[in-house]
Amino acid sequence: MKKLALILVSALAIASCKNAAKEQAEAEQAKQATIDSIRMEVAAKQAEEARQKTIDSMKVVAERQRIQRQQVIASNNASTTTSSTTTTTTQKKGWSNTAKGAVIGAGVGAVTGAVVSKRKKGEGALIGGAAGAILGAGVGSVVDEKKKKEAAGQ
Known part of the structure; x- marks a missing residue:
């Protein structure tokens, strides 16, 4: 009976050690999954910020181009009004x-x-x-x- 009790205690000790190792491995996997999830969220946030910066810079460039077009149109209108009084219109030449x-x-x-x-x-x-x-x-x-x-x- 003593031998049987000794064998049983030994078997329980070995089984509990294996369970602890398994639980520790599962805990490590859960930690790694959490870390990976956080990294993915950070990467997604950085990508969104980069995309937003690109959109903002494109808006700035478009606004500059719009202002330049308005300035060109305004200067063309100004030169047309001043030059139309001083010059005569010439007929456009066609093909020879x-x-x-x-x-x-x-x-x-x-x-x-x-x-x-x-x-x-x-x-x-x-x-x-x-x-x-x-x-x-x-x-x-x-x-x-x-x-x-x-x-x-x-």
Whole structure:
């Protein structure tokens, strides 16, 4: 009976030591989980602060740009009102006949070259477009010269 009691006490002592180790490990895990949770909260807060700083700086930049635009508009309005009384309006120049002829000639030449070419449509379009641009520019140049002479004669 003494042996049995000794064995039982020893078994209980060993079991209680194992339970204490297990409880200590669980306590360490709980502490680590708490620490990790706090770190995540701090990181989230820092990220939110950084995002808010970025938004605030973007607002400041947008406000500066808005003020600059207002200043430019105000200065343009001021210069328009002062310069409109002193200068006459000039008519905006359009395309010259040379440029118009070159563009029209290139388009017509490209279409014609693609249609006429039997095998290589792209090559025909390039050659036709180049030839058409040259001929169209030549015709437009002749028309420009004629208009200059008429304007000088008046």
